[in-house]
Amino acid sequence: MQFEVWAPQADRVTLHCDGATRALERDPERAGWWSGEAQAREGSRYGFALDGGPVLPDPRSRRQPDGPDGLSAVVDLGRYGWRAAWAGRGLPGAVVYELHVGTYTPEGTLDAAAGRLEHLVELGVTHVELMPVCPFPGRHGWGYEGVSLWAVHEPYGGPEALQRFVDRAHELGLAVVLDVVHNHLGPSGNYLPLFGPYFTDTHTTPWGSAVNLDAPGSDEVRAYLVGSALAWLRDYRLDGLRLDAVHALYDTRACHFLEELSAAVDGLAEELGRPLSLIAESDLNNPRFITPRAEQGLGLHAQWNDDFHHAVHAALTGESQGYYADFGRDPFAALAKTLTGGYFHDGTYSSFRGRRHGRPLDRARVAGHRLLGYSQTHDQVGNRAQGDRLAALLSPGLLACAATLTLTAPFTPMLFMGEEWAAGTPWQFFTDHTDPELAEAVRRGRRREFAEHGWAEEDVPDPQDPATRERSCLDWSEPEREPHARVLDWYRRLIALRREQPDLTDPDLADTKVAYDEEARWLAFRRGDVRVAVNLGKEPAAIPLGTGEVEVLAAWDPVRSPGPDGLLQVPGESCVVLVQP
Known part of the structure; x- marks a missing residue:
């Protein structure tokens, strides 16, 4: 079997596989690459040692059976026998459902989640958006501290479990989108800096040094990220990717990384003969992200629209702190502006930022389905001190109003798991860091953050306490009881109306x-x-x-x-x- 790794700064690279060692040779065709053959089989454990150092997992590992710090394992993703004949499903007319594998069911596995997909079919959802599934420390977490960007978290079931999940979804007519994180990794279990210049101090992010997209060595780093994205879409038959916090992808090159990625994904879509979607999370309110490459845009297919969320939330709850300030002054005017123009901040002054922000969308050229609209997301719920959903704040009637605004607005609607029945369970911030110092730092940092806003320390859930995750699991007995059953019926009726009334999926923003x-x-x-x-x-x-x-x-x-x-x-x-x- 052929093994290879990019390690441009190493003088020696040794492959360790099933207890045997073998020195790899420099690749004469590719600078910085090392390669060699060794006997291996399905499940063989392997890693690389650089200049006699410790054995490290493969940066392109497809499986990490023992977590981010363990050895990699050989896996043949081509051996899975796909059942579903799937032609794909694009975003126009879609209803997206954001799902966290670890709390969608008490079991917290992909197979258990697959067993609940019929609920989404009955609801009328078309796309399931999985929160990140890359390996991260411990068993439970949100997934945004993942490493091994080509692998699947083993406690979720590993690679074949994701293939089974996608296959089952496709059998039921559901497309699957995966949330991927390119703007940072780790920090725990992140060995990429030992292999090469994957990060740069040229730019900084909230998580430290930025991923190297424009400094020396960035050609290979970009290829690493693009290759990972294409592998998810090809090997797991995914229908799209949600790109986390693209505003933190700092790139000064003439061809932005996102433009390169969108061109590669569009090329793969043409090769596979089915639509593939890239959905950005961005708070920049910059139409360039969703403008076609031929028109000097970055060519992404859609983006999350937080302005719509903030306007809805301010109107429903009356909250006006933090980034809700500009929306809370005249919430109905803010909501009217987002319904007709997409962005609220389109060059207007943002008091939260202390400056002007955004630029207008060209409503004649940007279809409404390119913006995702929502009243709740994992961020907007989980980043509250106690992870309280709208159901903890509002009457059933106001929850019905939130659903109506989301599902009849001129955007692609997105729901956060459980909102469709007004779930009584919170969705809180939880981690399972195995490094005691990091665990304590996260615990202290979370409580300090909310202490600044008047929260008592004991009222902020401990992210490391297993009970925090357990409280966040959906209670599947709720949909059978009131008021949950009535709310669920309302969501089903509204989604059915989107199928029955063509005007509700009309992409013309200017027509609202x-x-x-x-x-x-x-x-x-x-x-x-x-x-x-x-x-x-x-x-x-x-x-x-x-x-x-x-x-x-x-x-x-x-x-x-x-x-x-x-x-x-x-x-x-x-x-x-x-x-x-």
């Missing part, structure tokens, strides 16, 4: 028309013939729809058709979707 009353706390908008009205106030609201016949498609509480005055009477904390030809 909005009216609102800040004081009365209601907002209504029109998408083609569909009218949507939400009343977030406690008192009934008279919402002007105009005269004419209407058909109620879905109503949280009973409503009557508008009278001669054209006013629709909507009960307090309620919502309705109508058709008015």
Whole structure:
């Protein structure tokens, strides 16, 4: 079997495989690469020693049976017998569902999660977005401190379990998107700096030195990241990748890394004959990310839209601290702006940042499905002190309004697991660091962060306490009980309406028309013939729809058709979707 590794700074590289050692030779065709053959079989443990140092796992390891610090294992991903015939599924018309493998079920495995996919089919979801599955320290964590960017976390089930999950999803008609982290690794278990210049001090990030995308040696680092992305899409038959915090990918080269990645992914899509999607997480409000490469953009297919979330959250909860400040002043005006323009900060002053921020989207050229809209995500829930969901803050009626805004807005809607039944379980920040010093630093840092905002230390869950993760697991008995069952039925009805009413998946952002009353706390908008009205106030609201016949498609509480005055009477904390030809 052929083994190879990039180690440009080493004078000697030794392969250790199943107890045998072999000196690798410099590759005459590729500078900095070492290669050689050795006997190996499925499951063989191996690693590389540089200049007589300790044996390290393979940077391109496909399996880490003993975690990030252990030896790598040989695995043949081509031996899996795929069952599903799958032509792929693009983002237009999609409903995305963000899922964390470790808390979607109490078992916390990919196989257990696959056993619950029928629920998503009944809900009407089209795309499952898995949070990161790369190996990380310990058993439980969010996954954003992963290493071994080509491998699958062993406690989740390892590589074949991910193949089984994707296969089952495809059998059920569900596409699968994977969250990948290119902006930092580790820190625990990150051995890449010992192999080569994977990181650079030219730029800094919240996690330390930046991934090397533009300094000497960056050609191979970029190839490492692009190769990892293509391997996920090809070997696991994934339908797309969600790219974590792309604003932290610092790159001054003329061809940005994301442009290079999007070109490679589009090329693979053409080769495979099925659509592949790249979805960016970015807080820059820069349309260039989702502008085609032919128009001097980076060519990504979609991005998360936090501005929509912040506007919805501020309107629902009244919160106006931190980054909610600009949205909380006039939340309904902020919500109206995002519904019609995508971004709220499109060159306007951001008090949270102390400067102007963003630039406008060209609504004539950017389709609405390129923005993902949501009222909850793992970040927006889990980064609260106690991981409280909207269900802990709002009435069922207001939760129905949040669902209505998300699922009828002119964006690709995304749900965070459990929100569809108003899950009573929190989703808290939890870790399982095996390094005692790192574990204590994370514990202290979490409590210090929230102490600055008035939280008592004992009220902030300990990330290292196993009970923190256990509290965050979904309770699958809830959907059978009230008020959860009613909320779940509402989500199902709204998603069904997206299939039944073409206007709700119309990609034209400019076609959305909005009216609102800040004081009365209601907002209504029109998408083609569909009218949507939400009343977030406690008192009934008279919402002007105009005269004419209407058909109620879905109503949280009973409503009557508008009278001669054209006013629709909507009960307090309620919502309705109508058709008015």
